[in-house]
Amino acid sequence: MPKIDRTHDVTKQSWEKSANGHSDFPLQNLPLCVFSRNGGAPRSGVAIGDMILDLVALSEFGFLRGTPGHVVAQAARAPLNDFLAEGPEIRQRLREILFDFLVDGAMPRLGLLVPQSDVTLHLPLAVADFTDFFAGINHALNVGRMLRPDQPLMPNYKYLPVAYQGRASTVRPSGARLLRPHGQRKPGKETVPSFGPSRNLDFELELGIWLGTGSQIGQRVKVGEAAEHIAGYCLLNDWSARDIQGWEATPLGPFLGKSFLTTVSPYLITPEALAPFMVAQPARAEGDPAPLDYLLDARDQTEGAVSITLEAQLLTPTMVEAKMEPHVLSRTSSLAMYWTAAQLIAHQASNGCELSTGDLLGTGTLSGPVPESAGSLLELSRGGREPVALSSGETRRFLEDGDTVLLRAWAEREGFARIGFGPCVGTVEPG
Numbered sequence: 001m002p003k004i005d006r007t008h009d010v011t012k013q014s015w016e017k018s019a020n021g022h023s024d025f026p027l028q029n030l031p032l033c034v035f036s037r038n039g040g041a042p043r044s045g046v047a048i049g050d051m052i053l054d055l056v057a058l059s060e061f062g063f064l065r066g067t068p069g070h071v072v073a074q075a076a077r078a079p080l081n082d083f084l085a086e087g088p089e090i091r092q093r094l095r096e097i098l099f100d101f102l103v104d105g106a107m108p109r110l111g112l113l114v115p116q117s118d119v120t121l122h123l124p125l126a127v128a129d130f131t132d133f134f135a136g137i138n139h140a141l142n143v144g145r146m147l148r149p150d151q152p153l154m155p156n157y158k159y160l161p162v163a164y165q166g167r168a169s170t171v172r173p174s175g176a177r178l179l180r181p182h183g184q185r186k187p188g189k190e191t192v193p194s195f196g197p198s199r200n201l202d203f204e205l206e207l208g209i210w211l212g213t214g215s216q217i218g219q220r221v222k223v224g225e226a227a228e229h230i231a232g233y234c235l236l237n238d239w240s241a242r243d244i245q246g247w248e249a250t251p252l253g254p255f256l257g258k259s260f261l262t263t264v265s266p267y268l269i270t271p272e273a274l275a276p277f278m279v280a281q282p283a284r285a286e287g288d289p290a291p292l293d294y295l296l297d298a299r300d301q302t303e304g305a306v307s308i309t310l311e312a313q314l315l316t317p318t319m320v321e322a323k324m325e326p327h328v329l330s331r332t333s334s335l336a337m338y339w340t341a342a343q344l345i346a347h348q349a350s351n352g353c354e355l356s357t358g359d360l361l362g363t364g365t366l367s368g369p370v371p372e373s374a375g376s377l378l379e380l381s382r383g384g385r386e387p388v389a390l391s392s393g394e395t396r397r398f399l400e401d402g403d404t405v406l407l408r409a410w411a412e413r414e415g416f417a418r419i420g421f422g423p424c425v426g427t428v429e430p431g
């Protein structure tokens with residue numbers, strides 16, 4: 001488990017002035033990314049304030065000879081799979097090198113920083129596999145109540161982290177084109193399905209977990225060691241066509257209603273950056289079963305949950321026209337997870353399934369306990385029956401063409417610098 005150390009010192013500032021007091025990327029965050037500029041080849045970098053420190057340029061920089069230069073050179077290759085496959089130690093070493101290089105007092109180095117506004121951001125890792133869990137218990141309850149008022153949670157929910165196998169090939173970075181998907185839809189009032197554009201396009205507010213170190217097929221991963229496989233976190237929007245999903249999903253689960261696109265924020269927020277925000281897993285409700293042994297580890301229970309605030313915002317074409325701020329649809333917390341990240345990973349590998357560098361795990365929609373903290377329009381509009389009132393005077397049941405969904409996330413704690421994830425954005429285009 002990463003420790004709090006000098007790289008979390010809130011009194012330290014950077015010579016890159018835009019980092020100081022930055023809402024997402026102060027000196028204490030140092031998220032890795034892959035970027036390109038002017039159509040050039042993707043290269044790796046680290047976000048600092050409004051800028052990106054070019055790790056290729058840094059690795060070629062004479063000041064960093066010896067071991068530091070070697071570590072940076074390993075991180076300088078895009079995508080970051082090979083570097084992150086090495087595990088936590090080299091990541092921590094890189095963090096210390098970057099912190100020491102960027103901290104006030106060091107001499108600013110020209111030519112190593114590029115403005116974020118000048119670059120195209122790519123996925124930080126090549127995606128190996130994508131699994132989307134269902135760990136947000138309030139979401140499971142809200143959706144379950146719509147389908148089965150008498151039994152919202154299925155009997156397995158409190159025993160195992162439920163998931164579906166997602167589609168890796170359609171994971172894209174923030175800003176990727178979102179075309180309204182076509183598919184079979186059969187509203188309850190119709191007797192036969194029809195094929196056409198989804199009428200109930202929705203978002204899902206989730207965290208993504210990137211795996212660094214893999215495992216061998218046939219090898220289980222102990223829950224107490226599972227967190228060491230995490231390379232970092234991101235925001236994840238599991239776009240969902242509710243009408244397509246509703247008609248196709250029984251009995252084998254989501255398929256085309258979700259596989260058209262999954263958007264993630266492009267910055268990798270490392271476990272080291274999140275060390276100050278690790279907390280105890282919230283206690284289970286009285287009467288809930290304890291996790292089975294293979295999912296239970298004392299240390300994971302006392303410090304294996306991460307406390308992150310998440311927000312979903314909606315910007316309609318009318319708001320853009322009127323130069324309005326986006327409407328905040330929802331604010332919620334990662335502590336809505338019924339399972340820790342380590343439990344998700346240990347469960348995924350519990351049958352001997354191999355974990356790969358670049359595996360992406362979605363947490364599931366992280367709805368909070370109250371209606372206005374729901375992480376999808378399905379929940380906010382109560383299955384589409386009660387349209388959501390927006391600050392512009394408009395209403396929404398589901399997403400309309402031209403609508404932009406912006407996800408944000410940040411972690412805060414007294415005595416530490418606030419760190420953020422950067423945005424995860426998508427705008428609906430007619431399909």
Ligand code: MN
Pocket residue numbers: 132133204206238362364365
């Ligand atoms: Mn989902």
